[in-house]
Each structure stands twice: as C-alpha cells, then as structure tokens.
Amino acid sequence: MNRRLAIFLVAALSISGLASAADRDDRVTAVVVNMTAGGPLDVASRIVAEKLRALLGQPVVVINKVGVSGNVGANEVAKSAPDGLTVLFTTDAPVAINPLIFASVPFKTEDLKPVALIGSVQSAVSVNAGSGMQRLGDLVKQGKAGPMTFSSSGMGSPAHVGSAMLAQSTGIQVIHVPYKGGGPAALALEAGEVNAGVLATPGIRAFVKDGRIRPLAITSARRSSLFPDVATTAELGYPDIQADLLFLAMVPPKTPPATVAKLEAAITAALADASVKDRLSGLGIDASGPSNAAAAASALELLRARLAKIVKQADIKVE
Numbered sequence: 001m002n003r004r005l006a007i008f009l010v011a012a013l014s015i016s017g018l019a020s021a022a023d024r025d026d027r028v029t030a031v032v033v034n035m036t037a038g039g040p041l042d043v044a045s046r047i048v049a050e051k052l053r054a055l056l057g058q059p060v061v062v063i064n065k066v067g068v069s070g071n072v073g074a075n076e077v078a079k080s081a082p083d084g085l086t087v088l089f090t091t092d093a094p095v096a097i098n099p100l101i102f103a104s105v106p107f108k109t110e111d112l113k114p115v116a117l118i119g120s121v122q123s124a125v126s127v128n129a130g131s132g133m134q135r136l137g138d139l140v141k142q143g144k145a146g147p148m149t150f151s152s153s154g155m156g157s158p159a160h161v162g163s164a165m166l167a168q169s170t171g172i173q174v175i176h177v178p179y180k181g182g183g184p185a186a187l188a189l190e191a192g193e194v195n196a197g198v199l200a201t202p203g204i205r206a207f208v209k210d211g212r213i214r215p216l217a218i219t220s221a222r223r224s225s226l227f228p229d230v231a232t233t234a235e236l237g238y239p240d241i242q243a244d245l246l247f248l249a250m251v252p253p254k255t256p257p258a259t260v261a262k263l264e265a266a267i268t269a270a271l272a273d274a275s276v277k278d279r280l281s282g283l284g285i286d287a288s289g290p291s292n293a294a295a296a297a298s299a300l301e302l303l304r305a306r307l308a309k310i311v312k313q314a315d316i317k318v319e
C-alpha cells in the first residue's frame with residue numbers, strides 16, 4: 001500500500017461517523033466560492049458545507065469572493081496559508097480556461113491543487129422556442145447558411161467556449177454576444193435578442209419549463225437529469241462537443257498530505273450521502289462519478305488539453 005493511499009484511508013476512517021465531542025475542532029474552515037451567490041456553484045457549495053460541518057466536527061463557513069471570472073477568489077485561496085482551513089470551491093473556468101485567454105492571471109495553475117471533484121453541470125445548445133428550429137440539424141443548417149448570434153455569460157466564459165466548440169465541430173458561423181452573467185444570457189435568448197446559446201442547464205430550466213426556450217442537444221456524453229428527453233451531441237453524431245462544467249474543491253499545493261487527505265475523505269463522504277446527492281441532482285448537478293482528488297486531477301488535466309485546442313483555434317482572448 002503506497003503512502004498516499006494509507007494517509008487517505010486513515011483520514012477516511014477518522015471521519016467514518018459524525019465527529020465525537022472529543023474530536024470537535026473550534027477552528028473555522030472557510031469555503032471560498034468564487035462565483036455569485038445564488039448560482040449553481042454557490043448553492044452546491046452550501047449543501048456540501050452543511051454536511052462537512054458534521055463530518056469535520058468544526059465550523060464551516062461559505063464566503064463568496066467574486067470578480068474577474070473567478071480569478072479573485074481563486075487567487076485569494078492560492079495565496080492563503082496551506083493549512084487546510086481555506087478551501088476553494090470553483091468551476092473549472094479559473095483554472096482551465098482563464099490561464100488560456102487572459103493576458104495576465106494573478107496566480108499560476110500549479111498554485112491550486114485539486115482535492116475533490118464536487119460534480120459537473122451540463123450545458124444545452126438552446127434556441128428561442130419561437131425560432132422554428134426543432135432539432136440540432138435545423139440549427140446546423142441555418143448556421144452554415146449564414147452567421148448566427150450566440151449569447152454567453154461573458155468573454156471567455158464556458159458558454160463562449162462552448163459556442164466556439166460547436167462552431168468548430170459543425171462548421172456553423174457563430175457571432176459571439178457576451179452578457180454580464182448567465183441570467184442575462186438566458187434572458188437575451190428568451191427575448192429573441194440572439195439566435196442561440198450553449199447555456200448551463202440549471203440556468204435555462206425555468207425558461208424551458210415555461211416553453212420559452214427550447215434545448216436542442218445536451219453538450220455531453222450523457223443525457224441531462226433535467227431534460228432526459230433531449231438527445232446528447234454524442235448521440236446526434238458530434239462526440240467532440242462536450243461542454244460539461246466541472247465543480248472542484250482546491251487548496252494551496254503546500255497543504256500537508258494528511259490535511260489534504262482529511263478534506264478529500266470528508267468531501268467524498270459528503271457527496272456519497274444520498275440526501276446530498278439528491279439535492280444536487282435536483283439542481284442539475286451530477287455528483288454520481290468518482291469524487292476523489294485523483295478523479296478531480298484527471299478530469300481537469302483532460303479538460304485543459306481539450307480546451308487549449310479550442311481556444312487557440314477560436315483565438316479567444318481577454319485583455
């Protein structure tokens with residue numbers, strides 16, 4: 001048994017049940033969420049943090065540090081003391097997309113180490129319900145005939161990269177129209193200001209339910225729990241279009257292995273809890289896969305390699 005596995009098993013055993021009174025720790029663990037309050041990442045973070053309080057036997061507070069596409073919160077954790085008391089809950093954008101597109105990022109990718117994969121959120125190629133487009137093939141046909149406008153939550157956002165991915169795989173012509181957040185991007189599509197968008201499924205759920213936005217395809221290898229009747233891009237002949245958004249827990253790289261293992265075991269245990277999993281699934285967050293540090297690091301590495309090609313070909317840059 002290697003040393004890392006041994007450390008992880010000891011940590012897992014130490015939190016296998018609720019912490020006893022003797023095990024209680026008065027120190028506070030700060031979960032820094034680098035996206036806006038009320039969004040999918042923020043809500044997921046609070047669900048997991050609630051469970052972590054019992055598993056770790058200490059206070060856990062959620063703090064939103066928002067700005068520059070997640071860079072502000074990520075930088076704060078990257079520069080924090082490596083003691084396990086400051087943990088970043090982030091989307092993959094600050095550590096997978098931003099270093100590729102920003103002229104300057106205040107931290108290096110190696111300044112943050114994956115602890116766990118919290119889950120993933122799917123996106124959907126979507127159109128206004130009154131557009132007349134019923135299938136992905138309709139959008140591809142229209143997009144090859146002339147440029148189509150696609151909304152996103154901002155320059156270099158996952159929705160922006162997703163539309164570039166769609167364009168590169170299908171040959172359609174895309175004009176990117178950035179908005180200030182996922183909500184405004186969905187509202188623009190609902191209002192008919194743009195032709196389409198590759199938008200996160202939780203953000204369009206209410207519009208789809210009301211019949212104002214139509215999802216044409218889920219940009220993933222698997223169908224969405226929110227829209228189970230909508231085929232995936234893989235099923236429709238475009239397996240390279242995968243725009244799942246990862247939610248990750250990360251800490252400074254010099255955090256002691258035993259401390260990382262304890263956090264990893266606690267988060268993994270929280271995500272294995274049926275009530276936590278059900279609550280996340282209800283939000284459109286898939287936490288069914290492997291959630292440990294190895295799974296997080298592997299998923300992030302694969303994503304970085306894939307996105308690098310897409311960003312380079314689309315020449316996406318944020319000054």
